[in-house]
Amino acid sequence: MTTPAQQPGAKDTAARRRRPARLLPERGPRRTLAGATFVNALGSGMFMSSSVLYFTRVVGLPMSQVAFGLFAGAMVGLVAGVLGGRIADRWGARETQIAVMLSGAVFMGCFLLVDAFWSFVLISVLTGVVFAADKSSRAPLVRSFGGDDPARFRAYLRAGTNLGISLGALAAGVAIQLDTAPAYLTLVGARALAFVGCAITLLWLPRPVPVEVPPLSGRWEALRDRPYLAATVLNSLMSLHFAVPTFLLPLWIVEHTEAPRWMVSGVLVLNTVLVITLQVAVSKNVSDPASAGSRMRWAGGAVAVGLLLMMAAGDLSMWASAALLLAATAVYTLGELWHAAAAMEYSFGLAAPHAQGQYSGVFGLGGGLAEALAPAVLATLALGLGRSGWFVLALVFLFVGCVSRPLVSWAVRTSPRPRTYEGPVV
Known part of the structure; x- marks a missing residue:
């Protein structure tokens, strides 16, 4: 005699019931x-x-x-x-x-x-x-x-x-x-x-377990933490690209390409769908400053290539331009995902556990300044200088991506505060 779990189709039914739960964190x-x-x-x-x-x-x-x-x-x-x-x-x-x-x-x-x-x-x-x-x-x-x-x-x-x-x-x-x-x-x-x-x-969230405060910790220690400040500055520079899909690309498509105007919505939808579906997978194994530095390097390269492809779309016919813009957005978004994974690891992995809020506030200060300045920087270079401005932007992101890992590693090695993660930073 078979039990309900052994009956044909019972396993598939149980799997279907469990599937929505996999889309959410565990209870x-x-x-x-x-x-x-x-x-x-x-x-x-x-x-x-x-x-x-x-x-x-x-x-x-x-x-x-x-x-x-x-x-x-x-x-x-x-x-x-x-x-x-x-x-x-x-x-x-x-x-x-x-x-x-x-x-x-x-x-x-x-x-x-x-x-x-x-x-x-x-x-x-x-x-x-x-x-x-x-x-x-x-x-x-x-x-x-x-x-x-x-x-x-x-x-x-x-x-x-x-x-x-x-x-x-x-x-x-x-x-x-x-x-x-x-x-x-x-x-x-x-x-x-x-x-x-x-x-x-x-209100349903339990109170977190308090983190012991070291006896020699300062009141505003995040503002004196060299590795964290270095990561904050590098992340701030890289964060200038976040205005690309919402500010630069719409203006570029409408005013400088032959692509149909509805491509403004098309590239935004593609960018959003890729971020929602791929962020978890892309962030896998980003667990220390070394891996975060590698992702920043990949991010700089992908964002740079994406920008150059967007620039090239301005020289093509309607449908060729539209196709290249979609490809450019996909490449750019991959860089955005790598950057987000690295930034989250820097923000949490380099912070003192007992002062995570203060450290995150400092990290957010850098990102907020980038958000405020990005439209002016992108408009001046890409829209104001034309092709040479696009190349300058691409080189900036590529440079920031390449120097992130060695600069943060140097800052960690020379910092007097011990780090809480495990594993070497090379």
């Missing part, structure tokens, strides 16, 4: 943190895609004032991220994250009441602080619950974040198509609710 803190991150990213995608239209078309602010307010919020947030990380290290990352999420809900709700320039700037600064503190205060949680394969978990979180942002952007597209005040107001309200949903989800 427990990792799945809870992943769920909270996804909810937050969903709201972020809604707001990022529609905020400028809301402020200009509903609130009635001119574009110049909107740009100033958003820039002021981003700049203040960069500094606040370091402070937020330190608070998380000292008072508890879980509690700090929940407080940050609830603050975000309140400040986002205030955007519904904004009707003048200075109130808009004030709320923009407050939300900028929230966005920066979110990243730095979440980092200790990611480190605490990373498990036996922290690189894989961090990669999963990045893939989930991109998925959430993409779905949020799709939802925002419906409101943008309607182009009515209630539609835009709904998106802002949904962003506030996403903050609340993230905070509620985090």
Whole structure:
């Protein structure tokens, strides 16, 4: 007599039931943190895609004032991220994250009441602080619950974040198509609710086990850690490329190639799909600064080749240009994935465990500066100088990728602070 598990098809049925679980981290803190991150990213995608239209078309602010307010919020947030990380290290990352999420809900709700320039700037600064503190205060949680394969978990979180942002952007597209005040107001309200949903989800997360603080540790030790600062600067320079698919490539396609205009959406979709599906696989075995340095070298080469292929698309006919742009985006995205894997390892692997929030705030400061400067740098070189500017950009990324491993290795060897990872850095 056969048991139900031995009956024909029972094994396949059990496999199908287990399959969705494989798409998520195992039950427990990792799945809870992943769920909270996804909810937050969903709201972020809604707001990022529609905020400028809301402020200009509903609130009635001119574009110049909107740009100033958003820039002021981003700049203040960069500094606040370091402070937020330190608070998380000292008072508890879980509690700090929940407080940050609830603050975000309140400040986002205030955007519904904004009707003048200075109130808009004030709320923009407050939300900028929230966005920066979110990243730095979440980092200790990611480190605490990373498990036996922290690189894989961090990669999963990045893939989930991109998925959430993409779905949020799709939802925002419906409101943008309607182009009515209630539609835009709904998106802002949904962003506030996403903050609340993230905070509620985090209530199910256990408190991380406290990390012992060494007796000689300083108050702002991340700002004096040479290996970490070296990795931060190198990552900041490499991060200039993140504006390629969202800023440089759309302008290049529309103004300098014969490719159809819908290719702007096509390359963005390809980039997003590749990041979501490949980030976990690409991040495999990136577990120390040495492997991170290798991935940075690969990233520099892939980004450089991708940029040169994008440049070459400007000299081809319509469909040849479109095909080359897709190939260029695929090559570039592979570099983006390698860079993300290396950056996550630098951010966590070189940080002092007891001060992960503070260290992540410093790392985010470098990335934020790159994000602010990238449009001007890319426009000046690629769009302003033409072909020679594209070559300069490619050489910069190739150079940064090649020097990352030896520079970080040298900084580690000459650093007085012992590192917590295992394995040599060569």
